[in-house]
Amino acid sequence: MTGSSSDAELITLVVAGDRPAFDQIMRRHEDRVFSVCLRILADREQALDATQETFLTVFRKASQFKGKSALGTWIYRIAVNTCYDQLRKAKRRRTSPLPEHVDPADPAAEDAVESAALRPELVAALDAVPRDFRAAVVLSDIEGMSMPEISEVLGVPVGTVKSRVFRGRRLLAKELGNHAGHRSIQDMSEPEQ
Amino acid sequence: MKMHKHDLDLIADFAQGTLDETATAASLVERCEVCRAEFEMQRSMIESLASAPAVHLSEHEKAALHRDIWTELRSDTAATAPSRSGSWSIWAAVGSAAVLLLFVGVLGVFNGIGGSGDAAEPTEEAASPLQGGTDDSAGADGEAADTTTPAAADGDFFGFVSSQSEPDAFANLAGQVRERLADQTLSTPDTADTDEMARQGDACLRDAGLDDHSTLVGFEDRTDLLIALPKGEDPRTAPLTFVDRSTCEVVAVEE
Numbered sequence: 001m002t003g004s005s006s007d008a009e010l011i012t013l014v015v016a017g018d019r020p021a022f023d024q025i026m027r028r029h030e031d032r033v034f035s036v037c038l039r040i041l042a043d044r045e046q047a048l049d050a051t052q053e054t055f056l057t058v059f060r061k062a063s064q065f066k067g068k069s070a071l072g073t074w075i076y077r078i079a080v081n082t083c084y085d086q087l088r089k090a091k092r093r094r095t096s097p098l099p100e101h102v103d104p105a106d107p108a109a110e111d112a113v114e115s116a117a118l119r120p121e122l123v124a125a126l127d128a129v130p131r132d133f134r135a136a137v138v139l140s141d142i143e144g145m146s147m148p149e150i151s152e153v154l155g156v157p158v159g160t161v162k163s164r165v166f167r168g169r170r171l172l173a174k175e176l177g178n179h180a181g182h183r184s185i186q187d188m189s190e191p192e193q
Numbered sequence: 194m195k196m197h198k199h200d201l202d203l204i205a206d207f208a209q210g211t212l213d214e215t216a217t218a219a220s221l222v223e224r225c226e227v228c229r230a231e232f233e234m235q236r237s238m239i240e241s242l243a244s245a246p247a248v249h250l251s252e253h254e255k256a257a258l259h260r261d262i263w264t265e266l267r268s269d270t271a272a273t274a275p276s277r278s279g280s281w282s283i284w285a286a287v288g289s290a291a292v293l294l295l296f297v298g299v300l301g302v303f304n305g306i307g308g309s310g311d312a313a314e315p316t317e318e319a320a321s322p323l324q325g326g327t328d329d330s331a332g333a334d335g336e337a338a339d340t341t342t343p344a345a346a347d348g349d350f351f352g353f354v355s356s357q358s359e360p361d362a363f364a365n366l367a368g369q370v371r372e373r374l375a376d377q378t379l380s381t382p383d384t385a386d387t388d389e390m391a392r393q394g395d396a397c398l399r400d401a402g403l404d405d406h407s408t409l410v411g412f413e414d415r416t417d418l419l420i421a422l423p424k425g426e427d428p429r430t431a432p433l434t435f436v437d438r439s440t441c442e443v444v445a446v447e448e
Binding site: 035078137165172 | 209211239254259261266400439442444
């Protein structure tokens, strides 16, 4: 195994029990997995938990990876589903609203306070957008994934992804009180077919 | 000017920057106020979100992540080790039972040979040991029946085709699911509360190629799994399919 081994080669090694290969997969994808989770969950500690859970699932289910999509796509899909799971559990046990700002889990370790990567009002607005729309917007506009890639990650057709991204941005604008175009957004809520 | 669905699609692609030919969209945005407002709002959101700096784990968090993951995976290994030895002991028991049955069978054959060898003996006398032999073999059958009784129950085990090495676990799970269906603490989704869950489940099922299935809701014991059954069939008798919620892969199918 070398640092330039492909994801496909690495996952084959992982299935065969090669631990360094799994470490390498983690190193390649952990930042982006964490980023996706942080944007969806809006809480650093929860995002860390979700990142850990994601890689545990990747390791445990490595033999189920069929190579139909890129390994990264499969991993991000697991990450999004893990985040959805956490949101569902949080909703079930929630007695008070989720924090509206990002709370660093380990302030001592923070450099340049990455929790401030999104403006607090944007974090709060994203948090208010329904989960499916939020995930689509995060993957498209923050993570820069293509529509076909998002389609694979979310397991929905490209047309649905486009619609979710489009409507997600509208909802986000509404949450942000972006009044430029607010009237027209209301007018256009039900476009004619 | 009213905006139509195709205008929205055009504006969405224009705002996304994925149009090869932009003249039509630019013209639309130019002459339609509503379209322009929509386009500007979409662009504004895209720019706000795209300007977010990249997020990274700190070195400390990375180290903790790797450490915690390997600790967890090692405990997985430790937890599965006894079950492996357990399965070996099961195989050892099955092997011993098979040897015992073989021995009893061979004994029965020899008894049979012995019986037929005493052809001069009266039929009834010959029948007697034979009867005894039959009784013995009935006893042996009884034992065999005893050993096959769990095997029959185990028949449910092997009613599952699983991509994982735990068909017995899925059989047990199916048993629990059916109990819960019987006492009506499980159902197919039909309330607003479960819409979100149901939609996620349905998307996962579609991806798993189970478009004609629906998920059962209310089973919290294994939140990592979706329990699917064919639409329109009686949940109490329909074959169950278990789907991994995180990967949307089918992990076990009841036959």
